[in-house]
Amino acid sequence: MQDTSLKKISVGQSSQRSTTITSSMIEDFAKISGDYNPVHLDDEYAASTRFGQRIAHGMLLPGLISAILANDLPGPGTIYLEQTISFKAPVFIGDTVIVSVECKEVLEKSRVSFKTTVAKSDGTIVMDGEALVITPLLK
Amino acid sequence: MQDTSLKKISVGQSSQRSTTITSSMIEDFAKISGDYNPVHLDDEYAASTRFGQRIAHGMLLPGLISAILANDLPGPGTIYLEQTISFKAPVFIGDTVIVSVECKEVLEKSRVSFKTTVAKSDGTIVMDGEALVITPLLK
Numbered sequence: 001m002q003d004t005s006l007k008k009i010s011v012g013q014s015s016q017r018s019t020t021i022t023s024s025m026i027e028d029f030a031k032i033s034g035d036y037n038p039v040h041l042d043d044e045y046a047a048s049t050r051f052g053q054r055i056a057h058g059m060l061l062p063g064l065i066s067a068i069l070a071n072d073l074p075g076p077g078t079i080y081l082e083q084t085i086s087f088k089a090p091v092f093i094g095d096t097v098i099v100s101v102e103c104k105e106v107l108e109k110s111r112v113s114f115k116t117t118v119a120k121s122d123g124t125i126v127m128d129g130e131a132l133v134i135t136p137l138l139k
Numbered sequence: 140m141q142d143t144s145l146k147k148i149s150v151g152q153s154s155q156r157s158t159t160i161t162s163s164m165i166e167d168f169a170k171i172s173g174d175y176n177p178v179h180l181d182d183e184y185a186a187s188t189r190f191g192q193r194i195a196h197g198m199l200l201p202g203l204i205s206a207i208l209a210n211d212l213p214g215p216g217t218i219y220l221e222q223t224i225s226f227k228a229p230v231f232i233g234d235t236v237i238v239s240v241e242c243k244e245v246l247e248k249s250r251v252s253f254k255t256t257v258a259k260s261d262g263t264i265v266m267d268g269e270a271l272v273i274t275p276l277l278k
Contacts (some may be wrong), residue, residue: 005248014189017173018143019173025171028167028170028171029169029171029202031164032164032168032199032202033166033170033202033203033206033211034156034158034206034207035205035206035209035210036203036207036210037210037215051169053163053175057202058205058219059198059201059204059205059219059222060171060202060204062197062198062224063171063172063174063202064172064173065198065201066172066174066196066197066198067172067173067174070174070176071173071174071175071176076176080197080198080226081225081226081228082223082224082225083198083223084221084222084223084224084245085201085223086220086221087179087220087221089218123182134256
């Protein structure tokens with residue numbers, strides 16, 4: 001039986017979302033993760049660090065990649081198998097980040113790999129890596 | 140100059156946190172990530188899937204690992220460089236997960252790698268992978 005879902009995705013196909021990082025996203029992420037590090041939450045403390053201001057939790061960013069994979073490309077029904085993450089630069093409150101996924105390889109058993117990137121609007125890469133997913137089958 | 144921070148961490152040293160996954164954690168994660176996939180949010184829809192009930196966003200789990208690395212071991216001042224993630228099994232609302240980090244290697248330039256694991260209380264591994272961080276220097 002032909003796996004028709006594979007017709008939907010080809011190498012180079014991509015999807016993007018743009019998100020502005022807010023203080024309340026960081027506060028909610030602290031609540032979920034239990035990471036109340038003051039560099040994320042305390043303006044005064046953060047001003048004394050190398051960053052000079054509060055930074056977002058790095059692990060907030062892969063959530064944005066997950067959202068594209070699960071909602072846009074491949075879309076609903078996608079099963080997330082693996083993700084590699086390399087953090088490159090801090091993200092500050094008010095930064096707009098462009099989150100991109102681009103199909104790298106279409107593999108056996110409906111598996112597809114994606115290049116995954118998060119960049120600031122000035123082009124600075126803040127995170128990159130690769131995802132491996134199982135694409136949903138068409139019904 | 141000797142890097143005294145490395146004295147604090149040795150191979151095999153580990154830290155754990157236990158967290159019970161709640162509906163509000165999942166709702167908050169949806170809000171942050173923009174991932175409103177009904178398998179995470181809609182009881183009726185989720186009942187019709189292979190999972191039979193709502194599941195947590197997979198990417199919620201690495202946030203728990205991040206919290207241990209940044210708060211417990213190595214602790215405040217840690218800089219997160221890399222993380223690999225392999226998702227193994229779904230996590231349901233009410234599941235208690237045990238999140239573990241264990242020092243794998245102490246490397247040059249204050250870098251340390253950790254085995255990172257998330258398991259259910261019955262021992263089922265739901266996520267594993269490795270982290271690479273820069274340890275904080277003692278002041």
